[in-house]
Amino acid sequence: MDPTCSPDQFLDVRSHGFVRLAIAVPRILVGDPAANVTHHLEQIEAANERGASYALFPELSLTGYTCADLFHSQALLDGALDALEELLEGTRGVDTAFSFGMPLRIDHAVFNVAVTCRSGRVLSVTPKTYLPQYREFYETRYFARAAEAQADTVTLCGTEVPFGPDVLLRTDDPRVVVYPTICEDDWVPVPPSSRAALAGASILANLSASNIVIGKAQYREDLILASSGRNEAVHMYAAAGFGESTMDVVWDGHGFIAERGYMLAKTERFHLDGACIVADVDVEALTLERGVQGSFRQNAMDYKSSWRSVPLPGFRPEPTGENGSNASDQPGEGVHQTFLRDIPSHPFVPQNPAERSKRCREVFMIQASGLATKLRSLPEDSRKVVVAVSGGQDSTHALNVAVHTMDMLGLPRSRIVALTMPGLGTTERTYENACALIRAVGATFREIDIKPAVRQFFGDIGHSEDKKDLVYENTQAWTRKLEELATAAQVRGIVLGTGDLSELALGWCTMFGDHASHYGVNAGIPKTLISYLIRWTADVVFEQEGEVRDVLLDILDTPISPELLPPNEREIAQKTEEKIGPYELHDFFIYYFMRFGFSPSRIARMALHAFEGKYDLQEIKTWLRVFIVRFFQNQFKRNCLPEGPKVGMTCISPRGDWRMPSDASPAVWLSDLDRIPDEL
Numbered sequence: 001m002d003p004t005c006s007p008d009q010f011l012d013v014r015s016h017g018f019v020r021l022a023i024a025v026p027r028i029l030v031g032d033p034a035a036n037v038t039h040h041l042e043q044i045e046a047a048n049e050r051g052a053s054y055a056l057f058p059e060l061s062l063t064g065y066t067c068a069d070l071f072h073s074q075a076l077l078d079g080a081l082d083a084l085e086e087l088l089e090g091t092r093g094v095d096t097a098f099s100f101g102m103p104l105r106i107d108h109a110v111f112n113v114a115v116t117c118r119s120g121r122v123l124s125v126t127p128k129t130y131l132p133q134y135r136e137f138y139e140t141r142y143f144a145r146a147a148e149a150q151a152d153t154v155t156l157c158g159t160e161v162p163f164g165p166d167v168l169l170r171t172d173d174p175r176v177v178v179y180p181t182i183c184e185d186d187w188v189p190v191p192p193s194s195r196a197a198l199a200g201a202s203i204l205a206n207l208s209a210s211n212i213v214i215g216k217a218q219y220r221e222d223l224i225l226a227s228s229g230r231n232e233a234v235h236m237y238a239a240a241g242f243g244e245s246t247m248d249v250v251w252d253g254h255g256f257i258a259e260r261g262y263m264l265a266k267t268e269r270f271h272l273d274g275a276c277i278v279a280d281v282d283v284e285a286l287t288l289e290r291g292v293q294g295s296f297r298q299n300a301m302d303y304k305s306s307w308r309s310v311p312l313p314g315f316r317p318e319p320t321g322e323n324g325s326n327a328s329d330q331p332g333e334g335v336h337q338t339f340l341r342d343i344p345s346h347p348f349v350p351q352n353p354a355e356r357s358k359r360c361r362e363v364f365m366i367q368a369s370g371l372a373t374k375l376r377s378l379p380e381d382s383r384k385v386v387v388a389v390s391g392g393q394d395s396t397h398a399l400n401v402a403v404h405t406m407d408m409l410g411l412p413r414s415r416i417v418a419l420t421m422p423g424l425g426t427t428e429r430t431y432e433n434a435c436a437l438i439r440a441v442g443a444t445f446r447e448i449d450i451k452p453a454v455r456q457f458f459g460d461i462g463h464s465e466d467k468k469d470l471v472y473e474n475t476q477a478w479t480r481k482l483e484e485l486a487t488a489a490q491v492r493g494i495v496l497g498t499g500d501l502s503e504l505a506l507g508w509c510t511m512f513g514d515h516a517s518h519y520g521v522n523a524g525i526p527k528t529l530i531s532y533l534i535r536w537t538a539d540v541v542f543e544q545e546g547e548v549r550d551v552l553l554d555i556l557d558t559p560i561s562p563e564l565l566p567p568n569e570r571e572i573a574q575k576t577e578e579k580i581g582p583y584e585l586h587d588f589f590i591y592y593f594m595r596f597g598f599s600p601s602r603i604a605r606m607a608l609h610a611f612e613g614k615y616d617l618q619e620i621k622t623w624l625r626v627f628i629v630r631f632f633q634n635q636f637k638r639n640c641l642p643e644g645p646k647v648g649m650t651c652i653s654p655r656g657d658w659r660m661p662s663d664a665s666p667a668v669w670l671s672d673l674d675r676i677p678d679e680l
Contacts, residue, residue: 005601005675011337014317016602017284019176020340021203022047022055023236023255024098025267025275028243030064031076033083033102037062039274040100041090046276048096051335053171053315055276056205056255057100058240059128059183060112062087065209066245071103071110071142080104084115084122085157092120095314097169099126099180101207106154106163109144114180114207115156116169116312122156124310125163128182129192136211136249139184152308165192167308168201171315175283177201178312183208186227197231198300199307202283204233209240211249217269220254229261232290234281242272260286264341280341285596343610346584347591348526348648360536363529363647364401367521370645371405374494374519384415384493386484389438391420391430393530396437396555398498398521400537403441416443417491421450421483423476424465433555440547446487450479477513484517494518497642502527502583504641504652505590506627507634508576515637520644524651526590527583531556580630581623585615589627594658595650600624600673621676628669636662 009015024043029035040057047055059065063080070076080102087100097118104113104125112128127146131139146165154163165185169178179201181193186206193204204227210220220237228235234257241253255267257279265279290296317336350356375383385402389395402416418438422431438445457475458465465472484495497517499509501524509515525533538552577583588607592598598606607620615623639654639662651657 005677007677007680008337009317010601010605010677011680012317013280013339013605014315014336016605017175017282017287018280018339018341019054019173019203019283019315020050020052020278020280020336021234021236021257022050022052022096022276022278023238023257023265023267024055024057025238025241025253025255025271026057026061027272027274028061028064028240030243030245031067031070032064033062033076033079034086036064037083037086037090040087043274043276044091044094044096044098047098047278048094049335050278050340052096052278054178054203054205055096055098056180056236056238057098057207058238058255059114059207059209060101060103061207061240062100062102064244065101065240065251066247067103068138068142077103077105077110081156088117088120088122088157091117094119097123097178097312097314099178099205099207101182103143104154104156107150109148110142111146111149112139112143112182113163114182114205116178116180118312118314122159122161123312124161124167124169124180125154125156126165126167126180126182127163128185129165130184130188132184132187162308162310164308166306167310168196168199169312170200170309171312173283173315175287176203176315178203178205180205180207182206183210186223191227193227193233193235194231195303195305196307197233198296198303199305202233202286203236203281204228204231205236205238207238209244209251210254211240212252212254212269213249217252217254221256221258221263224256225258225261225263228258232260232286232293232296234259234283234286241274242270257281260289278340280339282341284598284602288596288598339609343606345588345607345610345612345614346528348529348587348650349532356532357536357540360529360533361540363525364404364533364537364541366645366647367401367525368405368408371401371496371519371521372408374643375405375409378494382492382494383409383411384417384488384491385496386417386419386488386491386493387496388419388421388480388484388498389434390426391432391434391437391555391558393534393555393558394500394503394522395434395498396552397525397530397534397537398496399437399441399443400534400541400552401521402496403443404537404541413442414444415493416441417446417487417493418443419446419448419480419484419487421448421480423450423454423480424472425476430558433551433558437548437551437555440545440551448483450476450483453479453483474510474513477510481513481516488518496521497644498522500525500527500530501650501652502587502590504638505594506580506586506630507637508580508630509637511637515641517642520642523641523644523653524647526587526650528587581626582615585611585620585623586627589624591650593627593631594652600628600669601676604673604676617676617680618678621673621678625670625673628666628673632664632666632669635660635664 026039099116114126129146179196239254240251244251252269257264267275420434497520500522538549542548
């Protein structure tokens with residue numbers, strides 16, 4: 001991004017490593033290339049108007065897949081070449097590149113090929129490598145396979161272009177390399193697209209026919225989704241639709257775009273008038289992920305081979321003019337300033353309720369199983385847990401995990417020694433909820449009033465209780481931890497840490513206070529997921545324990561606070577999100593900063609879209625600055641974290657996924673943040 005980023009540059013999704021792709025499924029008239037050109041041009045125009053850099057058509061789309069023995073007719077083959085010329089003429093000056101299918105005679109053989117074009121020029125021709133000859137497919141009757149070709153170039157419409165399955169289309173964005181394949185090529189055990197991915201291809205495009213039978217649509221999606229995940233790539237798929245002959249089989253026009261194992265967009269199947277879908281794919285993420293996964297590069301070395309390359313322009317935004325608009329942006333000003341993809345505002349929390357419930361179960365069981373393993377490693381009489389319960393969400397969830405762990409191990413819940421330790425900032429509501437929950441789950445209840453000990457510490461160092469500073473706050477956290485450790489030594493148990501991933505990333509914890517424990521059960525759980533976990537636990541784990549469930553639901557309605565400052569008229573005075581910012585924003589920042597290594601400017605642009613007006617750009621910048629500064633300043637706390645289970649792909653442990661010097665400078669990240677415009 002330009003050091004003096006304009007609002008238009010900032011909003012342009014292409015400036016942040018996204019590429020707009022289209023799947024085009026045209027209406028087909030079998031054996032009539034001239035008529036089919038019209039439908040192709042309609043779809044290319046639709047994709048171009050929406051700003052797509054590349055569009056993918058189905059297999060043999062120019063003639064129809066179901067021509068059968070007509071593929072040996074010279075009239076049809078000549079008609080396809082005439083249609084190609086018309087298609088090129090109709091797309092001169094069109095920025096969208098596209099791949100479509102046609103039959104092509106070369107020397108003494110007919111090949112099933114994918115032709116890739118842009119702005120009225122043919123760039124490459126890719127023949128089908130593997131021809132199905134089973135069940136309803138008879139392709140070796142009509143076509144030669146790629147290995148039978150005797151030439152590696154072909155002249156089309158007066159231009160000599162590369163011909164073969166070894167051609168990569170390298171764009172003017174080094175992160176974007178396109179590789180077309182045809183149908184069966186992606187169904188074989190070692191598909192050409194995987195070898196192309198190892199050679200650098202990031203956009204894998206499959207032109208398919210693929211008739212529809214029961215269960216096949218799901219199988220296609222599973223196959224391509226798995227490929228996109230395994231290859232750390234975008235995988236496009238376009239299947240033949242309405243108009244293909246239904247003499248014996250039917251075609252559903254199934255098209256979709258998968259990215260690194262996730263579905264981005266799908267066509268409406270069985271549509272009678274063709275379809276065009278468009279989505280923005282994240283090539284920055286897959287590039288960074290490939291860089292992290294050393295095994296990807298190792299695998300590439302094992303399959304190192306010779307590939308040819310063809311330049312494919314048009315994937316970088318043009319320099320902006322005085323008014324900020326792209327001079328050659330044919331789709332129209334502003335078309336790239338809106339995302340055509342879903343960016344969840346809560347990336348740690350699945351939006352689908354069924355998937356969310358499944359996620360909560362998985363997370364909860366990872367935590368409980370981890371704690372069970374920890375306890376089983378101890379002598380039988382030491383399999384006890386000491387946990388401080390404040391009435392807040394983190395300690396509530398930690399207690400829930402401990403309770404279920406004891407149930408799993410067949411141990412009495414009384415082996416959980418749950419401490420309530422009211423201090424100078426404790427409110428009546430949180431105190432009562434803590435006491436009620438401890439008693440309801442059947443843990444051993446202990447109450448320790450820490451105020452006398454805290455005041456003793458104040459007296460020891462000559463600190464005035466009227467001075468509400470860090471000494472005032474942290475001394476309470478240290479006192480509580482000392483009481484926990486002393487209790488654990490007394491009962492021969494371990495102290496269970498309650499601090500979560502969000503607090504650890506922000507450093508919103510007291511060093512050797514709530515930061516310390518024998519086992520940090522919540523260390524991998526972000527704040528935005530905690531409340532869903534508690535609700536799931538209330539509905540599932542404690543479904544038959546109404547008293548427990550009622551307390552959990554009341555705790556969910558309580559504002560998040562460390563309760564270290566005196567309450568105002570019995571209400572919480574210190575609300576965390578008013579101090580450091582909304583946790584939903586910070587969890588968004590944490591996910592994309594730690595999981596992928598995205599730059600602050602990119603994270604801010606994504607957040608602006610994800611939260612859809614809930615936060616303006618200035619608010620996002622403000623809290624993102626807080627996140628960056630706090631994240632760098634507090635690495636020293638993360639460098640000495642206690643043990644705890646990794647739960648998701650984002651892990652803060654110095655023994656796991658995140659290693660970072662505690663004295664690193666945030667200057668580069670703050671400089672990138674400063675490039676973001678203040679107003680749009």
